[in-house]
Amino acid sequence: MKKTLLIAGLSLAISTAASATNPDVNDWDAVIEQAQNQTVYFHAWGGSQEINNYLKWADQQLQSQYNVTLKHVKVADIAETGAKLLAEKAANNHSGGSVDMVWINGENFKSMKNNQLLFGPFAPSLPNWQHVNLDLPVDSDFSEPTLGLEAPWGVGQLVFIHDQQTLNNPPQTYTELLSYAKAFPGKISYPKPPEFHGSSFLKAVLIELTNNDPQLQQPVDEQTFDAFTAPLWSYLDELHPNSWRAGKQFPSGTAQTLQLLDDGELDLAISFNPNAVFSAQENGTLAESTASYAMQSGALSNIHFMAIPWNAQSKAGALVAINFLLSPEAQSRKGDLSIWGDPSVLKQSVLTGSAAKTKLHKSVPEPHPSWQTALEQAWLKRYNQ
Structure with missing residues (x-):
């Protein structure tokens, strides 16, 4: 009897761990619940004080609104993060990874995608996806189909x-x-x-x-x-x-x-x-x-994107963070000319302040x-x- 209970308990623990590791983005209430008290390690370029300050603000908002902590891990080249993830995969570290979110595009996305280092698809299921300007090439990254494995963040x-x-x-x-x-x-x-x-x-x-x-x-x-x-x-x-x-x-x-x-x-x-x-x-x-x-x-x-590694420890927290960074509130602040000024990926109708007035140049792909x-x-x- 004890052995049966132990096996049943072990099966439940494995099932619970799998559920926690891979949240269902279509059940957003459950995602928010799972994200409680999670710390999200966000690997992103750290070479701009404006961007660094913006991410500090985002962390404050996520903590107060969702009880999620956003830790900006400053990197000079996101390829370093790609190499770290490859090493974790080679070591069979398929859960509890050291990276929860990455700011990527181009060759780094293609490499992570080809090596199956990304969680998803998730992007079109995010609640704030409804605000994304689909006239922008948000489904392609340097001609590489995103397949929902990364969410757009800004226009470069x-x-x-x-x-x-x-x-x-x-x-x-x-x-x-x-x-x-x-x-x-x-x-x-x-x-x-x-x-x-x-x-x-x-x-x-x-x-x-x-x-x-x-x-x-x-x-x-x-x-x-x-x-x-x-x-x-x-x-x-x-x-x-x-x-x-x-x-x-x-x-x-x-x-x-x-x-x-x-x-x-x-x-x-x-x-x-x-x-x-x-x-x-x-x-x-x-x-x-x-x-x-x-x-x-x-x-x-190009469009720059946010993605979640396949072995992220705080996937639910990362989903909440990405969805927040796609909100009209966060995108309007990011696009504010006095704060960061990064052009938004949202429809102009949902933006406020100077973010709604950004004019882009003729585009060369x-x-x-x-x-x-x-x-x-x-x-x-x-x-x-």
Whole structure:
């Protein structure tokens, strides 16, 4: 009898653990109940004080509204988190993982998806999905179908920032940018790949130099890669000697380009947020005379997403956190030009304040995610010092 009870109890415990590990997103009341007292470890880029402050606010709201704690684990490159998850899978750690949420897109999403490292599908079942602007490409990530494995968080566009008092007519194409660098040596640079903004710069230049060849929407063909990308390397071979510090050194990221612009060392800073200039002006990082713009052909654009690892310890808490971050309240604050200014993925009709007034640039789609890795590796082979 005791043995029967023990087996029954063990079966119930296993069933309860499985239920706790994999909440039913279609039963939202149960998700909220399971999320009580959970701590969600959110692996996200930590290179922006505005974003860090926003996530502190989100944590305060989640604690007060849902009794869920959001811990921002600051990472320089989310690929590090992908490697951590792969190691956990190799060690058969299929529950109680160290990562509960990730901020991803592009190659990192494709890698996690292909290696079955993600929980879901869940995104279309979230209560706040009803507010998402489905005119945006929220079901595709760098041409890779999301299949509900990640929820959209914001819109990114590659833009350049300049001081109108020192540069009133900035370059409108990457070809003009090269000419400008030659005319004013030392005043142009870009972050060192594989830093995200630096890699984005490489892709944007290649898109222009190849007239956005349809081949860019397909996986990289290793047989033709060198010939296809030859114009990019020729371009960079001319640009680097005329760049900041003669191309012997590169900024570490967008924050440093903003600082170098403010210090007068660079004439252009780079960002993947079309509203970044307003936030920088608000916090005193940049002068009021600065402005942002996109190249004449448009801005390299993508959606950035949030996902949950397959072995997350606090899946219910992560679902509650993601749903909150998709709420009109959270998206309006995120889009506030004085707070973060990240363009929203929601319908404008549900947004308030300056978030509802954001204007996006003409969009240039991202290449297939395999191009990012291939370009980064080729760049490092040629220029890493």
